[in-house]
Amino acid sequence: MQPDPTLPSAAKAGPRAGFETLAEAGAGTAPEAALEIDGISKTYDTGFTALRSVSLTIRRGELFALLGPNGAGKTTLISIICGLVRASSGTVRVHGHHWTQDYRAARRLIGLVPQELTTESFETVWATVTFSRGLFGLPKDPARIEQILKDLSLWEKRNARIMTLSGGMKRRVLIAKALAHEPKVLFLDEPTAGVDVELRRDMWDVVRRLKASGVTIILTTHYIEEAEEMADRVGVITRGEIILVEEKQALMRKLGRKQLVLHLVEPLARVPESLAGYDLSLGEGGGELTYTYDSQGERGGITALMSDLRAAGVQFRDLQTRQDSLEKIFVNLVRQSQ
Known part of the structure; x- marks a missing residue:
């Protein structure tokens, strides 16, 4: 679609952290x-x-x-x-x-693969992808179209009409159309x-x-x-x-909270008072002790915790680490912005 050349000029945005205007x-x-x-x-x-x-x-x-x-x-x-x-x-x-x-x-x-399936139902796969390339004034390039269709497992369907394809195949056609003009x-x-x-x-x-x-x-x-x-x-x-x-x-690293899980030699009934400064939680049965911390650590981080565990007489036989996924970080960011 040809844009409206009368679009307004830029409205300058205030500076934001993380990128430059x-x-x-x-x-x-x-x-x-x-x-x-x-x-x-x-x-x-x-x-x-x-x-x-x-x-x-x-x-x-x-x-x-x-x-x-x-x-x-x-x-x-x-x-x-x-x-x-x-x-x-x-x-x-x-x-x-x-x-x-x-x-x-x-x-x-620019190439665009939209959310919606907007393809001409009666066209063949080959014709619609080739036409998309022509819309940008490019010469025909059968070899390139062939490679795109093969990359997307569409080559065997090149002569099939769009209306006969499954939803997944139609999605592949949208991607092929977006790539046709390089x-x-x-x-x-x-x-x-x-x-x-x-x-x-x-x-x-x-x-x-x-x-x-x-x-x-x-x-x-x-x-x-x-x-x-x-x-x-x-x-x-x-x-x-x-x-x-x-x-x-x-x-x-910045926003993903981490956890250190310690598998204890002897179960604990409760977290020792000398370790109250750490974000520690006992698992069911007292056999696991979980330390939750950010990327900067707390009170010196894991090194300090190890020292304080030894001083408190807490021994462990194994340990493992976990970190928040990008999904959890995203959910927390969106929740905090609301």
């Missing part, structure tokens, strides 16, 4: 940036505000996971960037191309929702290859274990506002 970086001056999103807001005619001055820089070649509850604004933001929805204010640059002043170049660089920035909006395990595996194999080739990938997903495995950075959006952007590993 274009006002700070200089518009179009960051060669490492795939996307520069500055002050994007969206208020509908009904008065509902879906996005509130969202600013974000996404680096070239990274896999960025955008997480948020239903209705948080994820799909609205993606639709605005892709030219499907008009923003109320703000601006976007794609590889330095302004989204309205140079919209053809900007849109040419985008540099790929949006995956809930790409594996409701699909089979085989498709998820195939798709992530393709995503890994795309990322290795330098394609920037922005993922929204309800399968947070996918973000935990694949993402370089994580952004959390809720109620139309970005509340956090962080390197995935740094986020898990």
